[in-house]
Amino acid sequence: MFENRFDGQVAIITGGASGIGLAIGTRIAQEGGTVVLVDVNAESLDNAKTSIGEVAGAIETQIVDVTSQSSVKQLMQSVAEQHGKVDIVVNSAGIAGPTATNITDYSLEDFRKVVDINMTGSFIVTKYAVETMQPKGYGRILLIASMAGKEGNPGMAGYTTSKAGVFGLVKGIGKEVADTEITVNGIAPAVIATPMNLATAQAQLDYMTAKIPMGRLGTVDEVSSLACWIVSKEASFNTGVVFDLSGGRATY
Numbered sequence: 001m002f003e004n005r006f007d008g009q010v011a012i013i014t015g016g017a018s019g020i021g022l023a024i025g026t027r028i029a030q031e032g033g034t035v036v037l038v039d040v041n042a043e044s045l046d047n048a049k050t051s052i053g054e055v056a057g058a059i060e061t062q063i064v065d066v067t068s069q070s071s072v073k074q075l076m077q078s079v080a081e082q083h084g085k086v087d088i089v090v091n092s093a094g095i096a097g098p099t100a101t102n103i104t105d106y107s108l109e110d111f112r113k114v115v116d117i118n119m120t121g122s123f124i125v126t127k128y129a130v131e132t133m134q135p136k137g138y139g140r141i142l143l144i145a146s147m148a149g150k151e152g153n154p155g156m157a158g159y160t161t162s163k164a165g166v167f168g169l170v171k172g173i174g175k176e177v178a179d180t181e182i183t184v185n186g187i188a189p190a191v192i193a194t195p196m197n198l199a200t201a202q203a204q205l206d207y208m209t210a211k212i213p214m215g216r217l218g219t220v221d222e223v224s225s226l227a228c229w230i231v232s233k234e235a236s237f238n239t240g241v242v243f244d245l246s247g248g249r250a251t252y
C-alpha cells in the first residue's frame, strides 16, 4: 500500500461491485482517490459499499450497463462534470458464460451475450474514457483481459474470443493515443479467486489451476497491486500492452 498515491485523482471502475473491480476500487480509495464503482447489479453495489469500511466516504456508486453506449457516455460526462475530470478508468465488468461447452453445443445467443459484455463493453468504455480524458490530455485506462484470450481455454468459446478481442483493443488504442499522456493497458490474469468462479465448472477450474506452475489461484489483492501501479502516474512509459498475471502460466 502506498500512502496518498491517488490523492486528488478520480477513478471509475466498471464491474466494481465484486471481485477484481471491487478490490481495485477499494485500494485506489485507500490510497487517496475518489472512486465511482459502476455495476449492473444494484444489490451487489449496495453490499460492496457497506463492506468497504472506512474508505466508503471516498466511494460513490452508479448502476450502469457497459453494453449501453448512452449510459456509459452519460456516466463519463456526469463524473467529469461533478469532479472536474476523470483520471482513471478500469473496465472490470465481465461474465464467463458457459464454461464447459464445446463449440458444437455453444449457442449463438450465449456467444453474442459474452462478446457483447466483455468485448463490445470494453470498446464502449474505452471510447468514452478516451473522449473524457482528451481535454485534459492525461489518463490511465486499464482493461481486464484474461489468460483465456492469450492461450485459449477449451469449452469457453465466447469468453476466450471476447478476451482475445480485448487484447486487440488494448494494443490498437494504446498506439492510437500514444502521443498523449493517456495510456491504455490490460492485465491478463490466470484464474483468480472471485465470485465469478463460483459458477465455473469444476473440471474447467481444475484444468485452469493445473496450468499454473505456482499451483494455486491468484488473489484479488495480487491483481489490484499490479493494477494500481498501471493506473498510477508512475507508469508513464507503458501503453498498448497486456501484462501477464498468471503464477507462471504465461511464458511469452
Ligand SMILES: NC(=O)c1ccc[n+]([C@@H]2O[C@H](COP(=O)([O-])OP(=O)(O)OC[C@H]3O[C@@H](n4cnc5c(N)ncnc54)[C@H](O)[C@@H]3O)[C@@H](O)[C@H]2O)c1
Residues within 6 Å of the ligand: 014, 015, 016, 017, 018, 019, 020, 021, 038, 039, 040, 041, 044, 064, 065, 066, 067, 091, 092, 093, 094, 095, 096, 117, 121, 144, 145, 146, 147, 188, 189, 190, 191, 192, 193, 194, 195, 196, 197
Ligand atoms: N476471476 C478470474 O479468474 C478472472 C480471470 C481472468 C480475467 N477475469 C476478468 O476479470 C474481470 C472481473 O472478474 P471477477 O472475477 O472480478 O468477476 P465478478 O463476477 O466477481 O465481477 C464482475 C462484475 O461485473 C459485473 N457486470 C457483469 N456484466 C456487466 C455489465 N454489462 N455492465 C456492468 N457490470 C457488469 C457483475 O455484476 C460483477 O459485479 C472480468 O472481466 C473477468 O473476465 C477474471
